[in-house]
Amino acid sequence: MDFEAVIGLEVHAQLSTESKIFCACSSKFGATPNANACPVCTGMPGVLPVLNRRVVEFAIRAAVATGCTVQRRSVFARKNYFYPDLPKAYQISQYELPIALGGHLDIEAGGVSKRVGITRIHMEEDAGKLIHGGSSAGSQGSLADLNRCSVPLIEIVSEPDMRTAEEASDYLRRLRDILVYLEVCDGNMEEGSFRCDANVSVRPRGQEKLGTRAELKNMNSFRNVEKAIEHEIRRQVELIEDGGTVVQETRLWDADRNETRSMRGKEEAHDYRYFPDPDLLPLVIADAWIDELRQTIPELPVPKSARFTERYGLTIYDASLLASVRALADFFEGAVAAFGKNPKTTANECIQWKDAILANAVSVETIGQVVEDRETGLISATAGKTLIEQSIATGKAVRVLREELGLTQMSDTGELEAVVAAVIAANPKEVEIYKGGKEGLLSFFVGQVMKETKGKANPKIVSEVCRKLLG
Amino acid sequence: MAISTDEVRHVARLARLALSDGELATLGGQLGQILDYVKQLDRLDTAGVLPTSHAVETGTPFREDVAVPFPDREALLANAPDREGDAFRVPRVIED
Structure with a gap:
């Protein structure tokens, strides 16, 4: 039955x-x-x-x-x-x-x-x-x-x-x-x-x-x-x-x-x-x-989550996760206000650092600045994680740490063009194969540039520059 | 209004009273008389009358939410037959 x-x-x-x-x-x-x-x-x-x-x-x-x-x-x-x-x-x-x-x-x-x-x-x-x-x-x-x-x-x-x-x-x-x-x-x-x-x-x-x-x-x-x-x-x-x-x-x-x-x-x-x-x-x-007392009722999790998906373009899952805890939701909106251009990245960071945020170990500026620096290509996602960890450990501001730890990426196109040009010159065989139609080889050039710059180059920009110079 | 011996026994048990058979019979009779006395109220027509638990309907007064410690724990414990440290000691309660 x-x-x-x-x-x-x-x-x-x-x-x-x-x-x-x-x-x-x-x-x-x-x-x-x-x-x-x-x-x-x-x-x-x-x-x-x-x-x-x-x-x-x-x-x-x-x-x-x-x-x-x-x-x-x-x-x-x-x-x-x-x-x-x-x-x-x-x-x-x-x-x-x-x-x-x-x-x-x-x-x-x-x-x-x-x-x-x-x-x-x-x-x-x-x-x-x-x-x-x-x-x-x-x-x-x-x-x-x-x-x-x-x-x-x-x-x-x-x-x-x-x-x-x-x-x-x-x-x-x-x-x-x-x-x-x-x-x-x-x-x-x-x-x-x-x-x-x-x-x-x-x-x-x-x-x-x-x-x-x-x-x-x-x-x-x-x-x-x-x-x-x-x-x-x-x-x-x-x-x-x-x-x-x-x-x-x-x-x-x-x-x-x-x-x-x-x-x-x-x-x-x-x-x-x-x-x-x-x-x-x-x-x-x-x-x-x-x-x-009715006037004192704050925006509750369900309507807040709906607003987060609509206003910031978050997934329903991320929005409801953030909205389930008032302090986290407020933090997220504070971080978006500190740097509002990429709320999705901000949401990801807030979810990743949820425990530290709720323990008051991370400031709105820390998350906001990491998101901003990632967005402008100054740091990689990996560097962002390191910076937040270090900021929690030392109490220093992430932008101070970024310079101290040398985590700023090379994002200057001119500077990178020189490196890319050198890599191209050093690998004529691969250039030939690439030009022969094997575009998958682009990642080889990007990898070489990353190696030359000891990982500091912004891979996205490197990739653009490579494509252009190999063009 | 007759009250059965079982009802008297049940009420006595709820009140943690140990009654002899003689007491059960006597009290059963007395409880019946009390209920008969109160039953006179049944003659009133109470249709449309809200149950009244208090004679005044002003609403209960409030106190503000301020913690004021009671200063004399010893006095509270002194009222109990037994204690251990700062706790009241009671006959062992068997929990599951």
């Missing part, structure tokens, strides 16, 4: 705020245990949560950028469960009335474009961290560090619109690129500031009714998300073909073993008894605030 998979994703994005969602503790990563904790986030009696304005701003920006409708009134609810990483015994989240509904993201996978629906976006607090078995040998119990408890998150829930692991991974990348562009999330999957759970089911192709789904967790890289989904689809199809049935459950991805495993026993009693949090009034958002 031919099966198709149905995939929906739930993304938790940690918001890049200074402080937590309901208290003034720092939300930064890496402090000593419980250094960023206070009576509010540790759930002491008598405290009151007060909502961080920037959390709402970031959630609205994410909503607007993904085409969601921001709700004028939304409500925080308590999700009740006991676990030591959550000292209040409930997580403050949004349930029936989230901050945003009904958006979409356009993806492209396997050469096909499609629109994936976004069901909702809601705000919630993160839980703390547990270290199992204690910090030292022989230590009993689990240790709770509540620094992450109440760090702000948004959860972005997609419609079950994806059909392959590749589509899911493309959706995820694009969503991450957008959140990073908006500067609302740092997008770091390994550190857990961008996390993804996947709901996966399969059904015979053509069947309307959805199959029973499994929820996949614990995938901390794009590659793992793709592998885990592929694996899970295969597992479900094989199970059904062998006469079994899929059970609704949570499964953990084990990256070392390349398999998903059932989280048996943890499924019992998922009865969260949500109810509106009496400590927090409904969140009321004025249209003016939404409009104001």
Whole structure:
């Protein structure tokens, strides 16, 4: 039987705020245990949560950028469960009335474009961290560090619109690129500031009714998300073909073993008894605030990439690569502004030196001047690479290095004519063969000239001069 | 409104309460009475009335996004029955 998979994703994005969602503790990563904790986030009696304005701003920006409708009134609810990483015994989240509904993201996978629906976006607090078995040998119990408890998150829930692991991974990348562009999330999957759970089911192709789904967790890289989904689809199809049935459950991805495993026993009693949090009034958002935030949305990756292909003549691949990271896209446009005559070469250089650019190791002038010098024939492509490497290593300007390292090419036609003439005079036999119609021999003359000039001649001009003098 | 023993047991489990059979029966009866009392509200016609979770609808106040460290970690840890270093120690949680 031919099966198709149905995939929906739930993304938790940690918001890049200074402080937590309901208290003034720092939300930064890496402090000593419980250094960023206070009576509010540790759930002491008598405290009151007060909502961080920037959390709402970031959630609205994410909503607007993904085409969601921001709700004028939304409500925080308590999700009740006991676990030591959550000292209040409930997580403050949004349930029936989230901050945003009904958006979409356009993806492209396997050469096909499609629109994936976004069901909702809601705000919630993160839980703390547990270290199992204690910090030292022989230590009993689990240790709770509540620094992450109440760090702000948004959860972005997609419609079950994806059909392959590749589509899911493309959706995820694009969503991450957008959140990073908006500067609302740092997008770091390994550190857990961008996390993804996947709901996966399969059904015979053509069947309307959805199959029973499994929820996949614990995938901390794009590659793992793709592998885990592929694996899970295969597992479900094989199970059904062998006469079994899929059970609704949570499964953990084990990256070392390349398999998903059932989280048996943890499924019992998922009865969260949500109810509106009496400590927090409904969140009321004025249209003016939404409009104001709408103005702060930068040009996003997809329209930017389209503009790059149109305005600079880049390939779709190069344009989307450059546009996927805001800092890289800005750098590219800066370098084009520094030397605008050959945006394609500039794009190639930006892609080649991407890591150095994002590490701020290369300046716009460096790339701009190398592109310009290549364009005017002053340096070869190889010399350009050497110059950028040396500039990173020494911090010197590329044009200073060009002279110091003697990498300036001979591009003066008059100067080169003399060398070419000498080469022609020294190789009468080859000249005869060339004139006899074997034009492939041109490269022989170019090679000789390059040898005579110790590789410093501009091969393009040498070739022109040779052709002319052999003419 | 009668509540089954199984329902009482489920709710008790969610609240991490260990109840004897006698307590299950007593509490089941009492919970039923509480629900009957609240059920009086069913006599109201609430068609077209939005669910009200708060008596005021002014909108929640905000705080600005400024980090102010809480200065007394020791006081927080002192509230817990057990600790190890700067962490709270809790009964071992078995993870998969």
